[in-house]
Amino acid sequence: xxxxxxxxxxxxxxxxxxxxxxxxxxxxxxxxxxxxxxxxxxxxxxxxxxxxxxxxxxxxxxxxxxxxxxxxxxxxxxxxxxxxxxxxxxxxxxxxxxxxxxxxxxxxxxxxxxxxxxxxxxxxxxxxxxxxxxxxxxxxxxxxxxxxxxxxxxxxxxxxxxxxxxxxxxxxxxxxxxxxxxxxxxxxxxxxxxxxxxxxxxxxxxxxxxxxxxxxxxxxxxxxxxxxxxxxxxxxxxxxxxxxxxxxxxxxxxxxxxxxxxxxxxxxxxxxxxxxxxxxxxxxxxxxxxxxxxxxxxxxxxxxxxxxxx
Amino acid sequence: xxxxxxxxxxxxxxxxxxxxxxxxxxxxxxxxxxxxxxxxxxxxxxxxxxxxxxxxxxxxxxxxxxxxxxxxxxxxxxxxxxxxxxxxxxxxxxxxxxxxxxxxxxxxxxxxxxxxxxxxxxxxxxxxxxxxxxxxxxxxxxxxxxxxxxxxxxxxxxxxxxxxxxxxxxxxxxxxxxxxxxxxxxxxxxxxxxxxxxxxxxxxxxxxxxxxxxxxxxxxxxxxxxxxxxxxxxxxxxxxxxxxxxxxxxxxxxxxxxxxxxxxxxxxxxxxxxxxxxxxxxxxxxxxxxxxxxxxxxxxxxxxxxxxxxxxxxxxxxxxxxxxxxxxxxxxxxxxxxxxxxxxxxxxxxxxxxxxxxxxxxxxxxxxxxxxxxxxxxxxxxxxxxxxxxxxxxxxxxxxxxxxxxxxxxxxxxxxxxxxxxxxxxxxxxxxxxxxxxxxxxxxxxxxxxxxxxxxxxxxxxxxxxxxxxxxxxxxxxxxxxxxxxxxxxxxxxxxxxxxxxxxxxxxxxxxxxxxxxxxxxxxxxxxxxxxxxxxxxxxxxxxxxxxxxxxxxxxxxxxxxxxxxxxxxxxxxxxxxxxxxxxxxxxxxxxxxxxxxxxxxxxxxxxxxxxxxxxxxxxxxxxxxxxxxxxxxxxxxxx
Numbered sequence: 001x002x003x004x005x006x007x008x009x010x011x012x013x014x015x016x017x018x019x020x021x022x023x024x025x026x027x028x029x030x031x032x033x034x035x036x037x038x039x040x041x042x043x044x045x046x047x048x049x050x051x052x053x054x055x056x057x058x059x060x061x062x063x064x065x066x067x068x069x070x071x072x073x074x075x076x077x078x079x080x081x082x083x084x085x086x087x088x089x090x091x092x093x094x095x096x097x098x099x100x101x102x103x104x105x106x107x108x109x110x111x112x113x114x115x116x117x118x119x120x121x122x123x124x125x126x127x128x129x130x131x132x133x134x135x136x137x138x139x140x141x142x143x144x145x146x147x148x149x150x151x152x153x154x155x156x157x158x159x160x161x162x163x164x165x166x167x168x169x170x171x172x173x174x175x176x177x178x179x180x181x182x183x184x185x186x187x188x189x190x191x192x193x194x195x196x197x198x199x200x201x202x203x204x205x206x207x208x209x210x211x212x213x214x215x216x217x218x219x220x221x222x223x224x225x226x227x228x229x230x231x232x233x234x235x236x237x238x239x240x241x242x243x244x245x246x247x248x249x250x251x252x253x254x255x256x257x258x259x260x261x262x263x264x265x266x267x268x269x270x271x272x273x274x275x276x277x278x279x280x281x282x283x284x285x286x287x288x289x290x291x292x293x294x295x296x297x298x299x300x301x302x303x304x305x306x307x308x309x310x
Numbered sequence: 311x312x313x314x315x316x317x318x319x320x321x322x323x324x325x326x327x328x329x330x331x332x333x334x335x336x337x338x339x340x341x342x343x344x345x346x347x348x349x350x351x352x353x354x355x356x357x358x359x360x361x362x363x364x365x366x367x368x369x370x371x372x373x374x375x376x377x378x379x380x381x382x383x384x385x386x387x388x389x390x391x392x393x394x395x396x397x398x399x400x401x402x403x404x405x406x407x408x409x410x411x412x413x414x415x416x417x418x419x420x421x422x423x424x425x426x427x428x429x430x431x432x433x434x435x436x437x438x439x440x441x442x443x444x445x446x447x448x449x450x451x452x453x454x455x456x457x458x459x460x461x462x463x464x465x466x467x468x469x470x471x472x473x474x475x476x477x478x479x480x481x482x483x484x485x486x487x488x489x490x491x492x493x494x495x496x497x498x499x500x501x502x503x504x505x506x507x508x509x510x511x512x513x514x515x516x517x518x519x520x521x522x523x524x525x526x527x528x529x530x531x532x533x534x535x536x537x538x539x540x541x542x543x544x545x546x547x548x549x550x551x552x553x554x555x556x557x558x559x560x561x562x563x564x565x566x567x568x569x570x571x572x573x574x575x576x577x578x579x580x581x582x583x584x585x586x587x588x589x590x591x592x593x594x595x596x597x598x599x600x601x602x603x604x605x606x607x608x609x610x611x612x613x614x615x616x617x618x619x620x621x622x623x624x625x626x627x628x629x630x631x632x633x634x635x636x637x638x639x640x641x642x643x644x645x646x647x648x649x650x651x652x653x654x655x656x657x658x659x660x661x662x663x664x665x666x667x668x669x670x671x672x673x674x675x676x677x678x679x680x681x682x683x684x685x686x687x688x689x690x691x692x693x694x695x696x697x698x699x700x701x702x703x704x705x706x707x708x709x710x711x712x713x714x715x716x717x718x719x720x721x722x723x724x725x726x727x728x729x730x731x732x733x734x735x736x737x738x739x740x741x742x743x744x745x746x747x748x749x750x751x752x753x754x755x756x757x758x759x760x761x762x763x764x765x766x767x768x769x770x771x772x773x774x775x776x777x778x779x780x781x782x783x784x785x786x787x788x789x790x791x792x793x794x795x796x797x798x799x800x801x802x803x804x805x806x807x808x809x810x811x812x813x814x815x816x817x818x819x820x821x822x823x824x825x826x827x828x829x830x831x832x833x834x835x836x837x838x839x840x841x842x843x844x845x846x847x848x849x850x851x852x853x854x855x856x857x858x859x860x861x862x863x864x865x866x867x868x869x870x871x872x873x874x875x876x877x878x879x880x881x882x883x884x885x886x887x888x889x890x891x892x893x894x895x896x897x898x899x900x901x902x903x904x905x906x907x908x909x910x911x912x913x914x915x916x917x918x919x920x921x922x923x924x925x926x927x928x929x930x931x932x933x934x935x936x937x938x939x940x941x942x943x944x945x946x947x948x949x950x
């Protein structure tokens with residue numbers, strides 16, 4: 001079987017501007033969503049209490065909300081989690097109550113409700129101190145990734161490659177965040193982990209293409225820069241799609257079988273993988289072209305050697 | 311010709327066998343078990359007798375068990391399922407701890423590896439399941455460090471008052487913020503005070519400051535080093551206290567770790583009742599100092615202990631715990647007999663832990679192990695009074711927890727003791743001195759703690775999470791393997807085999823490190839597999855390309871692997887950088903994810919390149935005449 005029967009190099013670079021405009025627009029839309037709707041941060045970041053209870057049969061949510069409101073928590077969020085029998089209750093932290101006792105209080109309150117028996121599946125309480133640290137640790141991790149990747153790629157390739165790869169892939173991450181802001185999906189620690197994993201993964205993608213760019217520059221002296229890039233993208237496209245399909249197969253399996261806990265993690269990866277293909281190939285490559293990459297940056301050493309022999 | 315040298319083949323095969331061996335215990339799974347261990351330092355488990363006791367108790371209740379065996383930590387019983395485990399636990403608990411208030415044994419639920427003994431001896435153990443997979447409670451506690459320092463400064467202010475009064479220096483002393491401010495009438499008094507303070511307190515920094523013509527001030531603050539010591543001490547102290555208390559809860563494998571400078575993580579697998587857990591964690595032990603009526607172990611006390619007489623009015627009976635050295639001699643046949651020295655204590659409390667500022671193990675003037683106590687100024691005064699009036703009598707130091715007192719030590723008062731420095735010495739070993747100091751500190755000094763994060767996971771959710779994680783990995787893997795085999799034929803099959811070895815090696819490595827497996831960890835494993843196939847796709851595509859360009863099959867294999875190597879290295883290093891950043895800055899679930907992710911990248915390089923090449927070499931490497939490779943259809947563009 002061979003899916004990709006491409007006779008000539010596809011002239012990707014002819015449409016470079018279009019790709020970048022599309023990408024820029026998506027990026028702007030994502031930023032707008034993040035700025036105006038904000039992320040629906042999970043309890044891990046905001047602090048608060050989360051109680052997951054499971055009932056033997058379907059429960060209407062309104063009485064639960066009512067009971068909690070009457071007991072002094074009108075701002076409690078009550079929603080189904082996975083199935084109609086599982087309920088997730090979220091309560092914010094407050095200054096006046098002893099926050100670490102809220103979990104037990106909810107348990108006791110729910111017991112008072114007539115009808116089916118609730119079993120508590122999990123309780124999570126996060127104090128207000130923890131959230132801030134998570135945000136700053138996340139930022140530090142991101143910074144370290146950026147610096148690490150730029151340094152490594154500059155050493156192995158060229159600074160132009162490093163810069164365009166980082167720009168292209170950071171914009172992926174922003175787009176994932178944009179999706180989470182737009183649909184108000186819950187942004188938890190595991191989603192953060194997924195975003196970082198996507199960053200590493202998309203960079204990996206661009207590296208494969210750029211590796212081929214470097215090789216083509218050295219091998220084919222007759223090609224101009226856009227042609228080299230076109231050739232590199234075309235000859236790796238088969239691998240690009242197959243690899244992504246395989247990874248996506250795994251992620252899809254997580255999405256289908258992983259349950260609620262892995263749902264948003266898998267969702268973030270799905271978005272990351274889809275946009276990763278696009279941006280790491282079609283955004284990073286034009287960027288590197290515009291930054292002025294050329295054969296001399298790779299072939300220099302060889303040329304000098306030949307002259308020395310002569 | 312594509313052949314690996316013999317040593318390389320042997321190396322790869324050895325690594326694979328090692329991987330299989332160490333991954334095996336995870337496959338065999340874990341069985342529910344009950345663990346019985348001694349709750350008291352003075353009580354040693356007897357493997358044979360205690361095993362029999364457990365077997366008899368279970369047989370009497372008609373509960374089946376699989377096997378009983380003992381090791382250094384105690385005796386363990388394996389059960390067939392969780393239901394018999396919990397019934398078995400109740401029966402064993404009843405047999406070993408007839409009096410729940412005074413438990414001599416810890417009876418805890420546990421999970422035990424099903425793997426045979428020889429595997430366990432090789433240290434091939436299954437991965438430790440995280441709380442989200444096995445159910446339990448997780449707490450993150452924050453030690454109130456400013457509180458600990460303020461507490462210490464209050465004590466310092468008290469000490470200074472006492473010291474200056476003794477030397478007839480007049481001063482007005484108060485704690486203000488993180489300093490102690492002393493106000494004097496004139497400069498001479500201040501100079502005198504300075505001399506006194508410096509001779510007694512090495513870790514105080516003194517600064518002179520004049521407020522006005524008749525306001526002479528001396529500002530004392532703790533040196534940075536002293537503050538650091540207090541912080542380290544407070545956290546160590548609290549961890550120790552938590553250890554002691556959690557032992558009481560009967561948790562088999564509690565995790566109690568320091569996190570960052572001022573936080574403690576406590577994980578209690580299997581515990582469902584958060585209220586009880588919190589109550590026990592939050593409890594404070596207090597110290598009491600009371601006088602002994604008569605002498606320890608005298609006839610009257612022994613009569614009361616044996617039930618032959620009533621305790622005299624105003625006194626209570628206590629048993630001093632025997633130190634380990636004496637334990638054997640006093641050990642009685644029956645658990646109900648008294649082990650230890652009976653004492654009659656006066657009900658009046660002379661001093662409490664409030665007055666104790668520090669307790670440290672050390673040595674007395676005869677180089678015998680001793681415990682040094684420091685009292686604050688009020689305590690010092692009371693203590694001097696007490697000792698002057700009671701020379702020759704015994705005083706008892708009690709640790710009171712849950713309203714139940716335990717005599718830590720009951721030394722004789724030899725002389726009047728002033729100055730607030732008390733030394734307890736006598737027939738104790740260095741270890742006992744350490745332990746006594748710790749017990750005393752545990753009551754007096756633990757800085758307050760606050761729960762800042764709490765997570766409870768029910769056992770059913772844990773089991774759900776395991777099956778969800780397992781299924782998503784399994785079906786994802788199957789999808790990839792089927793696709794690879796269909797698309798790349800034999801080469802795809804080899805890639806799938808390499809991928810499965812990647813999983814085996816990853817699991818083996820994690821088991822060897824005894825990493826904690828969590829749901830994000832399983833997700834990372836699945837994701838790593840999904841990404842790891844990239845290396846094989848790169849190699850296979852490259853081989854196809856070489857064939858398309860007209861290489862012979864053997865050359866194509868060599869060139870394909872060699873050319874793909876550079877790309878694989880670069881792409882994996884960049885992914886690894888992201889993983890390491892997560893590892894450094896992540897905490898909790900993120901860290902688990904990062905560990906698996908990073909290790910997975912390393913194992914994938916090994917399996918995707920070396921293992922798959924070895925198999926390909928084995929299949930094709932020896933054939934001199936090789937016409938085609940089974941790598942799927944190679945489509946060649948028509949050359950115009």
